[in-house]
Amino acid sequence: MQNNWKPSASIKDLIKRAKIINNIRLFFLEKKILEVETPSLSKSTVTDINLTPFETNYLFLENNLNKLKLWLITSPEYHMKRLLAAKSGPIYQICHSFRNTEYGKRHNPEFTMLEWYQTSYSMHEFIDQIDLFFQKILQSKQAVKISYQEVFIKYLNIDPFSTDICELYKISKKFNLQHLTCFEKNLNTLIEILFTLVIEPLLGEYQPTFVYHFPIEQASLAAKNSKDDRISERFEIFFKGIEIGNGFYELTDYLENKKRLINDNKNRRKMNLPIRKIDNNFLNAINHGLPLCSGVAIGIDRLIMIALNKKSIYEVMSFAFDRC
Known part of the structure; x- marks a missing residue:
């Protein structure tokens, strides 16, 4: 189409988007939480049965037939946990993440994510901090x-x-x-x-709603609740009927992390999905020692969509998938 060169969002709304992202950075600056950058390309990917990553290849200059398989990250989680294990302290990142097969009013194959880890915070303490974040960024009521x-x-x-x-x-x-x-x-x-x-x-x-204590079957890499082994220390955040965040009191036990990744691959085999090589750099970091911490991933495009009262994330992205 002739007009597909144009941005998905208006310039006016892109200016508003930039201001919101600037306010997010100011929030973390005031709290002295370190902003980090981690790779978008990785030698390993996630085992999660619900995620389909993009893959590509690095071509060695001396021999183009010699290829190294690489993956675009579905989130910066593994790399950020490696930083935490290296004693980074509390950290956050605003980055692009990539998920194949995901396309719709609330999904784009390439999207912007806020990932935030707070050391020494329980799940409920962290929920309270995220609530303050939304009150600051969205001027929302208490969750x-x-x-x-x-x-x-x-x-x-x-x-x-x-x-x-x-x-x-x-x-x-x-x-x-x-x-x-x-x-x-x-x-x-x-x-x-x-x-x-x-x-x-x-x-x-x-107002934002936090739903916490998801079933242990849906724990992903969240810790098990210490009082009830049917539930996990996982929570999700909803606003205007839209999921905008997913968080954990993080699983720090090496053997349990490894077991869950192996079980993911067992489930992949049952569902005829490709088996994924487990990320040993991630597991080695956990084995070295992940500090007690809570983390959350928040969809920036969805957050801005809500802030600007839009019906689709494409109205707040410079170039959505159909115009990339």
Whole structure:
């Protein structure tokens, strides 16, 4: 199309975007939290079954047939944890991340992420800090904080930790989701579907909402709760029915980190997905000693979309995927 040379966002909104990102940096500067930069290219990638990375090759000048496989990062998590293990102290980064197959009003294959790690903070202490961040950047009201269990009881009148498949089938039918659930036999997958499609759109209408203590099956690299082994120290942040952040009280145990990455690959094999080589630099950093810390990844494009009252992240990006 003739007009595809033009930016996705107006120049006026790009100026507003720049001011918001500047305010984010000022927030961290005032708190004396170090801004870092880590590679966009990596020799290893994530094992997460929900993420599809982009791959490329480095060509050696002396022999173009000799290639080194590289990956564009899906997030800077592994590299930033290596910095934490090297005693960086609290750090943050604003960077581009890349995820294949993700495209829509709230997804772009290349997007801007804020990743922030705070040492010596529990999950709840960190949630309070992020709440202050949103109040500063979005001028939002104080956030709502609710557990995963409580949010299911509130909106669906079920306990996700004691429900069964029959009950979940009935609820999915009530919300006309049986086309997605009728052949699904995994309890956790059914719970995730209901959370994503029924509960998420209802969250954070007037102020940010933190949902915490996700099931251990959805822990990723979050620590297990010390009092209840069914739940993890993981939280997600929602505003205007949109997920804008995902955070953990970080898993610091080397063997458990390794076990979870290996289990990811076992699940990949079951789902006929490519097996991913585990990042030994990441694991060696954990083995050296990751300090007790909490971390969060926040989608900057979504945050700015909300701040500027837009319906799509493309309205706040200079050049979205269809114009790149």
